[in-house]
Amino acid sequence: INGIYWNTTGTLRAGTGSSGTALNKLSSPTGIFLDSSDYLYVADSGSYRVLKYAPSVTTGTLIAGLTSVSGTTLDLFSTGIRYIFVDSSQNLYVADTYNNRVVLWPNGASTATIAAGNGTFGTSFNQIYSPYGIWVDSSSNVYVAEYQNQRVTKWAPGATTGILLAGVTGSAGKQNSEKYMYDIIEIVVFNQSRREKSEK
Template sequence: MNDNFHSISDKITPTSTDQSRISYINILKRKEFVWITFGVIIILLIVSISILLPFIMAKNKNISQITTITTTITTTMTTTTTEDLLFTSMSNNNYLKWKLDFSIVAGGNGYGTNLNQASLTRGIYIDDDNQTIYITQYNSDRIVGWKFGEKSGEVVAGGNKQGNKLNQLNNPSDVTVDKKNNLLIICDQGNERVVQWSRQKQIDPKIIIDEIKCNGVTIDIDGNIYVSEGETHSVKRLKPGETKVTTVAGENGCGYNINQLNNPAYIFVDEQYSIYVSDHEYGRVTKWIKNAKEGIIVAKEQTPEYSHSPTFYPCGMAVDHFGNVYVSDSHHRRIVRWSKESKECYIVMNGGNSEHPPILFNTPEAISLDGEGNLYIADSQDNQIVKFDVDVN
């Protein structure tokens, strides 16, 4: 039995060893297959990434560009909206309206030259940033600044009796502010010159335009100074750093043609550098687009063709954010508006009287708008400046 057992064992042992070898080989083959498969997958991934990477990068770049553009557009829209929001909220009809309950912001204490009086005011400038109203007092040869809410003003230029010395004024007719350089720019009409005074200290006034019969003065966003001139019936411009003026409107003789002016008074320059000119003698306001050789009539009461006599007399003038022109008609004691391309004016405010109350003002002359759209009117008969708050409803 043992021999048989051994013989059987001898036969079985080789068989087991062969099977083990076969299993080991199979395992090796399986491992080799797995590694080959894994390697193929890795290679495929590398190839796929190599092929797809440029497209992914390009797509991300486009998305980034689109995001940047979108952000830029959104920012621009936000900026525009912020810039226009205040005035847009004032009216749904692209023009301003005001409440009729006014407040007296300067004067109102009778005729005189005291600092709590505002007699013969010819020009006004509203400085929102400095919370001050600057007024030219024609009879007392000075510029007075009234802080918002104060009961009296403070002399900020002139006030040293009438004369032609540098520290004197002679019947000033208008004033504006150069905020960048903190200067008052004054039309010193009686001395036929335009002068500047520091707002920080009343020293070292300077003549910036000499020998000019100035009526009105204003300044644009670049610091260019504009002056309406009565002798040549024109508007002159003085650029910063220059000494010679340039004619930008009129100077084609005195007349009522669209390339002419007649004793221009108040002027206004918008952000597109268009010049609005109140032509007192012919009862109209003309708009001179930048570099134009003739004006566009934007405010004029209709009169018979054979007559050039105005039926209303524009004194003060203001232009709102929408391009509407507001004019103080002192002859008819009212404020009127011309909208863009309108042929007729719209009465926005009557002064009123005892028969037709309420009495708001008597003789409106210089007018101005502040940054919020509130309206200021210099009432020469009542010797005061009144403010009408904008009606946002």
């Protein structure tokens, strides 16, 4: 029989199965990223932080946010961080959903900069509204799936405005519509013969 097979018994990489704020526990994780060196990154939304796990280690290291503290300053997250992305230099991008921004935490930094949006929700192209899925290409362009705006925008490094790639701002579509979109939560980027997809 041809096909792909996997181990039917899972291996624990993070968390204990019970909620908590200790570094070996998670609280409502909403996003993960696995890099090429098998380091696991977890958006621990209920504790307002991102943890990093070395291979075969089940206790995480806090790399972004402050445990159990939410806020709008650039060292904190809102109550609903979503998806995360880590580039080849181990810089961390986080969809800070309810703060309506995507933030960039350079590797080893104690605070972030804004990579997309301005921290307020709206339909203008200097704003984003409920970012969910994100993707970052090799040129550090940030692609954002805006759940409430029903659109995908692209933000160049250092840009204060994004450009529309897909959807019609604020207009949900039907299943047979190519122009309008509804409840977008992930992004797929096609690059010649290679398909790159944001994590769910």
